[in-house]
Amino acid sequence: xxxxxxxxxxxxxxxxxxxxxxxxxxxxxxxxxxxxxxxxxxxxxxxxxxxxxxxxxxxxxxxxxxxxxxxxxxxxxxxxxxxxxxxxxxxxxxxxxxxxxxxxxxxxxxxxxxxxxxxxxxxxxxxxxxxxxxxxxxxxxxxxxxxxxxxxxxxxxxxxxxxxxxxxxxxxxxxxxxxxxxxxxxxxxxxxxxxxxxxxxxxxxxxxxxxxxxxxxxxxxxxxxxxxxxxxxxxxxxxxxxxxxxxxxxxxxxxxxxxxxxxxxxxxxxxxxxxxxxxxxxxxxxxxxxxxxxxxxxxxxxxxxxxxxxxxxxxxxxxxxxxxxxxxxxxxxxxxxxxxxxxxxxxxxxxxxxxxxxxxxxxxxxxxxxxxxxxxxxxxxxxxxxxxxxxxxxxxxxxxxxxxxxxxxxxxxxxxxxxxxxxxxxxxxxxxxxxxxxxxxxxxxxxxxxxxxxxxxxx
Amino acid sequence: xxxxxxxxxxxxxxxxxxxxxxxxxxxxxxxxxxxxxxxxxxxxxxxxxxxxxxxxxxxxxxxxxxxxxxxxxxxxxxxxxxxxxxxxxxxxxxxxxxxxxxxxxxxxxxxxxxxxxxxxxxxxxxxxxxxxxxxxxxxxxxxxxxxxxxxxxxxxxxxxxxxxxxxxxxxxxxxxxxxxxxxxxxxxxxxxxxxxxxxxxxxxxxxxxxxxxxxxxxxxxxxxxxxxxxxxxxxxxxxxxxxxxxxxxxxxxxxxxxxxxxxxxxxxxxxxxxxxxxxxxxxxxxxxxxxxxxxxxxxxxxxxxxxxxxxxxxxxxxxxxxxxxxxxxxxxxxxxxxxxxxxxxxxxxxxxxxxxxxxxxxxxxxxxxxxxxxxxxxxxxxxxxxx
Numbered sequence: 089x090x091x092x093x094x095x096x097x098x099x100x101x102x103x104x105x106x107x108x109x110x111x112x113x114x115x116x117x118x119x120x121x122x123x124x125x126x127x128x129x130x131x132x133x134x135x136x137x138x139x140x141x142x143x144x145x146x147x148x149x150x151x152x153x154x155x156x157x158x159x160x161x162x163x164x165x166x167x168x169x170x171x172x173x174x175x176x177x178x179x180x181x182x183x184x185x186x187x188x189x190x191x192x193x194x195x196x197x198x199x200x201x202x203x204x205x206x207x208x209x210x211x212x213x214x215x216x217x218x219x220x221x222x223x224x225x226x227x228x229x230x231x232x233x234x235x236x237x238x239x240x241x242x243x244x245x246x247x248x249x250x251x252x253x254x255x256x257x258x259x260x261x262x263x264x265x266x267x268x269x270x271x272x273x274x275x276x277x278x279x280x281x282x283x284x285x286x287x288x289x290x291x292x293x294x295x296x297x298x299x300x301x302x303x304x305x306x307x308x309x310x311x312x313x314x315x316x317x318x319x320x321x322x323x324x325x326x327x328x329x330x331x332x333x334x335x336x337x338x339x340x341x342x343x344x345x346x347x348x349x350x351x352x353x354x355x356x357x358x359x360x361x362x363x364x365x366x367x368x369x370x371x372x373x374x375x376x377x378x379x380x381x382x383x384x385x386x387x388x389x390x391x392x393x394x395x396x397x398x399x400x401x402x403x404x405x406x407x408x409x410x411x412x413x414x415x416x417x418x419x420x421x422x423x424x425x426x427x428x429x430x431x432x433x434x435x436x437x438x439x440x441x442x443x444x445x446x447x448x449x450x451x452x453x454x455x456x457x458x459x460x461x462x463x464x465x466x467x468x469x470x471x472x473x474x475x476x477x478x479x480x481x482x483x484x485x486x487x488x489x490x491x492x493x494x495x496x497x498x499x500x501x502x503x504x505x506x507x508x509x510x511x512x513x514x515x516x517x518x519x520x521x522x523x524x525x526x527x528x529x530x531x532x533x534x535x536x537x538x539x540x541x542x543x544x545x546x547x
Numbered sequence: 548x549x550x551x552x553x554x555x556x557x558x559x560x561x562x563x564x565x566x567x568x569x570x571x572x573x574x575x576x577x578x579x580x581x582x583x584x585x586x587x588x589x590x591x592x593x594x595x596x597x598x599x600x601x602x603x604x605x606x607x608x609x610x611x612x613x614x615x616x617x618x619x620x621x622x623x624x625x626x627x628x629x630x631x632x633x634x635x636x637x638x639x640x641x642x643x644x645x646x647x648x649x650x651x652x653x654x655x656x657x658x659x660x661x662x663x664x665x666x667x668x669x670x671x672x673x674x675x676x677x678x679x680x681x682x683x684x685x686x687x688x689x690x691x692x693x694x695x696x697x698x699x700x701x702x703x704x705x706x707x708x709x710x711x712x713x714x715x716x717x718x719x720x721x722x723x724x725x726x727x728x729x730x731x732x733x734x735x736x737x738x739x740x741x742x743x744x745x746x747x748x749x750x751x752x753x754x755x756x757x758x759x760x761x762x763x764x765x766x767x768x769x770x771x772x773x774x775x776x777x778x779x780x781x782x783x784x785x786x787x788x789x790x791x792x793x794x795x796x797x798x799x800x801x802x803x804x805x806x807x808x809x810x811x812x813x814x815x816x817x818x819x820x821x822x823x824x825x826x827x828x829x830x831x832x833x834x835x836x837x838x839x840x841x842x843x844x845x846x847x848x849x850x851x852x853x854x855x856x857x858x859x860x861x862x863x864x865x866x867x868x869x870x871x872x873x874x875x876x877x878x879x880x881x882x883x884x885x886x887x888x889x890x891x892x893x894x895x896x897x898x899x900x901x902x903x904x905x906x907x908x909x910x911x912x913x914x915x916x917x918x919x920x921x922x923x924x925x926x927x928x929x930x931x932x933x934x
Contacts, residue, residue: 111612112583114597115590120568132582159584160569178582198582202573223573414627417566 089128089173093149097131097173100141105132105179116156116174122422122472123164123507127154130174136254136262136293142175143291144260146537154539155287157197157229160221162425163506165233165286169541175291177228183207184294192251192268193299197228197292214302216243219502220413228292234284236502241460242334242367243300245502247283254294255282258533268296281528286504287539289532303367305374306334307397308405309382310363311390312356316340319360320436322388323459326364327432329384331377333460335365337409340439342446342454343416347408350415355408356392360439362459363409409456416454422472424485428492429463429501441491442466449484451477463501489515505543513544552598552605552642558635559599565592565630574625576861577615577868580879586615588622588632595639610648613639617879618743618866619825624857640745650871653744661748664735665703671732674706677713686731690763695728698765698791700779702772703736704900709925712900716771716796716927722934723808728763735759739778743867753783761789771796771927773826773899774865780831795827797898797926801836804843811933814846819929820892822852822883822906823859824899832857837898837926844933852886860886862897864905880909888919898926 089108098106107113108129118124128151133139146153152172159166168174181198188211195204201215201222208214218237219225225235231253236245252266265278282289313319319338326333339347339361347353355361362385366377375397382393396405417423430438439455442464446453457464466488470481489499489512499509499516514522522544529536529545536546554562571588572578578587585594594612597603613636620633643649659668675686685691699720705712720727738752760768768791770776776795779786786793794802803809819841827833834856841849854860863879884906887895897903906923 109585109608110603110606111585111590111594111608114593114603115584115587118567118593120566158569158572160572176582176584181582200573221568221570224569224571414629417568417628418564421563423566 093145093151094129096145097129097142100145101131101134101138105134106130116168116176119159119161119164119166121162121164121167121506121508122424123167123169125167125169125171127168127174128171130176132176132179134179136256139175139256139291139293140260140262143256143258143537146172147258147260147535150535150537152537152540155228155232155291157226157232158200158221158224160225161229161233161506162427162503163233163500163508165504165506165539165542167507169507172537177291178226180293186211188213190268191270191299193297195227195295195297197226197231197295199227201225201227201230208299212302212304213299215249215297216300217246217249227295227297231283231292231295232285232287233504234502236461236463238335238337238458240458240463240502241336242332247280249298250279250283250295251298252296253279253282253292255290255292257290258535258538263290266296270298284504286506286542288529288542288545289538291538303334303369305369305371306365306367306402307374307378307395308335308363308365308402309378309385309393309395310361310405310408311385312358312392313360313362313388313390315359316436316439318389319362320439322362322385322390323435324433325384325388326381327460329380331366331380333364333377333381334367335363336458336460337363338457338459339408339412340455342452343412343456346415346419346454347412350418351411353408358391361408362390363406412456416467416469419452420469420471422470422478422481424468424481425503426466426468426485426488427463427501427503428466428488428497428499429461430492430495430497432459432462434495434497435459435462435464438464438492438495438497441495442488445484445487445491448487449480451480451484453484461501462497507542510542510544554595554599554638554642558638561630562592562595562599562635564628565589565632566628567593568627570627571622571625571632574621576617576619576621576863576879577875580863580875580882585612588636591616591636591639592630592632595635605643605646605648607648610643610650613643614650614653614867614871615875616866617825617861617863617868619861620829621861623829637745640743641747642745644745645747649744652870653867656740656870657744657746657748660736660738660741661752665707666736666740667703667707669707674701674734675731677706677710679714679717682717686729689733690728690731692728694764695726696766697725697727698760698763698768699727699729700737700768700770700775701729701734702770702775702900704904705771706734708904709900711928712771712903712925715925715931718931719800719809719927719934722931723803728765730759730763733759737775737778739774739782740867742778742782757783757786757789760786760791766790767792767794769794769796769799771898771900771925773824774901777826777830795833795898797827797837797840798833800926800930801839804840809930809934811844813933815844815929815933816846817893818848818850818891819894819896820850820852820887820890821855822862822887822895822897822902823856824897824902825859825861825865827898828859829857837896840926840930841896844929850890850892852890852892854886862902862905862909864901869901869905876905877908877912880905881912882909884909884913884921887921892921894922894924894929896924896926896929900925
């Protein structure tokens with residue numbers, strides 16, 4: 089970091105909000121991904137004006153700025169691959185407005201998902217996406233990655249709730265997109281352009297989010313299937329039945345074995361276990377949905393069906409699904425959490441394909457997934473100290489992406505492209521699409537200062 | 548470049564298993580108060596990885612990161628990969644201390660403990676100044692009693708810094724007619740601060756303390772200090788081997804209450820909440836005993852703070868934080884005090900003198916217009932006032 093730039097940054101944010109100490113540079117060098125690169129410095133942005141001044145400076149001086157929330161992403165989106173500075177947004181963490189009458193909240197990007205949930209709970213409202221990292225992840229990060237979660241099938245992802253944004257552009261201009269209205273078709277939908285743009289186009293400094301009344305009742309069931317085909321048929325039929333489950337999750341046999349072995353559970357060791365949840369405002373409404381789901385499961389040869397209605401039963405039933413992340417983390421040293429997504433009807437063949445890839449490359453892949461939206465999480469588990477294993481894991485990932493695209497799917501349903509999937513962008517997007525994306529990037533960020541190296545935008 | 552630090556292999560393995568998911572950010576009180584990832588558990592693990600890989604040398608800055616921890620252990624349960632980072636941080640401190648990268652303030656504490664036998668560098672004689680007058684005279688001549696069933700181990704903070712904990716504790720013990728003695732002017736620090744700072748002198752110090760304990764012939768050691776309790780219970784060689792049961796005063800008073808040796812005759816018509824000290828709650832799972840005691844006191848309207856038991860928010864006073872970064876310690880305490888405000892408590896009770904001291908400072912740091920009427924008390928004080 090040149091002394092002149094260092095001093096200019098300190099002049100903007102103050103001594104206490106600038107650092108180039110090695111312990112900070114290391115802590116900002118990575119997220120949950122395997123990617124790692126130290127920045128040259130980092131700033132804690134405290135307000136929009138500072139963000140604007142910093143970006144203007146970066147644009148003039150030509151140094152990279154990588155915005156960061158909690159750094160819980162899986163794709164390396166927050167890794168400062170080209171050095172420069174990390175702009176930590178976590179100290180802009182105020183909930184600016186809760187308006188139940190207008191069905192919205194206005195928040196700063198550093199608000200942690202769980203803190204908003206806590207603030208909305210007394211009103212009986214929520215911002216539904218519920219990402220698994222919600223305890224730590226920030227809403228700014230949710231917006232930048234268009235985060236999803238367990239409840240995507242019924243409640244959608246972050247994108248479906250962002251009504252408007254305040255975004256600082258690379259030249260320092262402050263852009264307001266969208267509105268505080270439930271409906272708005274005024275001009276281009278710039279809001280959607282920024283949601284999921286991974287900090288490559290601008291830095292979000294304020295978010296207007298639509299909120300939902302939180303259903304008071306929920307019930308769940310689990311079922312075992314001897315074959316993936318049966319599980320697949322059951323899921324397709326549920327989706328045709330007119331019921332939209334609030335969660336529909338699958339664990340494959342590798343996950344089941346790991347849970348029985350490492351979490352002391354006694355799940356039936358079958359090809360797949362499926363968990364379904366229905367929610368609503370009355371017990372009757374919930375029971376009706378769950379009855380239908382269970383009927384469909386039974387018809388498709390499900391065994392060991394368990395139904396949970398009380399809070400305690402629900403917690404017990406969900407233990408398996410909720411513990412799996414941690415259990416898989418513990419199996420070996422390295423863990424690649426992928427999130428390929430396919431059309432719902434193609435989930436069974438995708439699951440089969442993943443097992444073939446696992447066999448072909450002799451590498452453990454444990455798959456779970458959000459069936460209601462076709463979002464699968466094949467977790468490639470290996471010991472990176474063994475270069476041979478690491479190479480096999482890499483080949484498996486390559487095949488996985490190819491397979492997803494063959495099935496008319498996508499590289500990523502909710503984690504984003506970042507660095508991890510940048511090399512595969514062309515697999516999914518043709519030259520025309522890649523060209524348009526690059527042009528958009530150039531329009532907003534001609535000097536390529538914002539989160540450079542991500543999403544394969546540089547041509 | 549100095550590489551290949553001597554971290555035990557098992558710990559190296561666990562550091563490598565940290566998936567850097569960042570979930571610890573949701574539970575780390577130091578991160579919550581600073582929003583500085585280098586101070587969070589994940590940051591510490593990332594720093595260690597770089598050291599183990601030979602990309603980073605030990606330095607005072609590295610020391611700064613590793614001593615920015617209250618040893619609250621919240622990151623243990625909050626970790627999907629089961630890294631048990633709190634233990635690794637402690638192991639890293641040992642290395643940093645040895646290499647001379649511990650914060651300077653700690654060296655003064657180390658000298659006080661090793662040369663004076665207490666964390667404040669005070670005279671041993673002054674330990675008994677807080678005893679009631681009659682006991683004080685007796686105590687100055689040596690042990691209170693040659694032989695007794697129970698040894699009361701007061702701890703440095705209650706002995707030197709707190710006006711109320713020791714007298715209240717003694718009052719409760721007298722009321723239950725406990726056959727006790729104390730080490731009086733010969734009591735020395737349990738060594739917990741040495742352990743926390745990573746000093747290798749801890750083991751030798753503990754040996755000396757055990758010799759002193761043995762001489763009393765007591766069959767149980769009871770202490771009102773959560774730090775002393777955790778130290779005797781989990782860091783010393785098993786004291787059961789010398790026939791000594793170790794109890795925190797809260798456990799002991801709970802037993803006395805159940806045995807009918809303590810009876811509450813007074814009322815406390817107040818709304819009371821209990822702060823679980825990390826060294827009793829998360830570390831030793833003493834969770835229900837304090838609640839049993841408080842619920843048994845007539846008139847008390849007992850309320851839980853939102854974060855309680857294993858999920859209790861650390862007050863910021865542990866892990867040496869009060870010595871290395873007192874302002875941060877107080878900032879964290881203020882948050883815990885606000886938790887008590889939020890449930891309308893009039894009394895905030897703890898079983899840890901360090902928590903009590905730090906919570907009081909936290910209370911004072913809150914601007915007057917935001918401050919509610921809240922008394923911060925030790926459990927012994929509450930019990931003795933209801934006898």
